[in-house]
Amino acid sequence: MRLSTKGRYAVTAMLDLAIHHGEGAVTLAEISTAQGISLSYLEQLFARLRKHGLVEGIRGPGGGYRLSHAPEDISIADVIEAIGEGIDVTLCAGNEDCQDGERCLTHELWQQLGYQIHEFLDSVTLAGFLERKQVNAIVERQLDRITPCDRGLRETIA
Secondary structure, three states, rough: OOHHHHHHHHHHHHHHHHHOOOOOEOHHHHHHHOOOHHHHHHHHHHHHHHOOOOOEEOOOOOOOEEEEHHHHOEEHHHHHHHHOOOOOOOOOOOOOOEEEEEEOOOOOHHHHHHHHHHHHHHHOOOHHOOHHHHHHHHHHHEEEEEEHHHHHHHHOOO
16 A cells, blocks of 8 residues: 555644644645645645545634644544545455456455554544654654744734
8 A cells, every 4th residue: 555645745734733733723834834745735635624524724814724623533544534545455446356357366465454554544643643752853843943933923823
């Protein structure tokens, strides 16, 4: 299984929102700058995330996006599923027609691997992932890149 750029970027953007949970809305431009993701790509992803109820848009001054649920209530699997990524590692997309229209010898192996990956990603929440020591160090590094002016503006808006 290979997670596409769409899935990776969606998870990264949702983690960015989780970092700022409780601070008010975060603009897509802020996420784009912090995470190095194209703004137009983020717009596409957030349309899907909003449609699936994982984020909500806030209009007006100080607007942007925020999580619709607490970070501990959103799993990585929720994010991947919301943007239309599957966690299927079979060659046939689960259709059981992998070998000349019939099920191949290893179909069940890859199907079970897909289930295991899904269970793992479903067990990891945004909040839980951010609590990891190595991840927390990256969060701190990224927050240090925010200029004092940007930080003051965010605190004023929140």
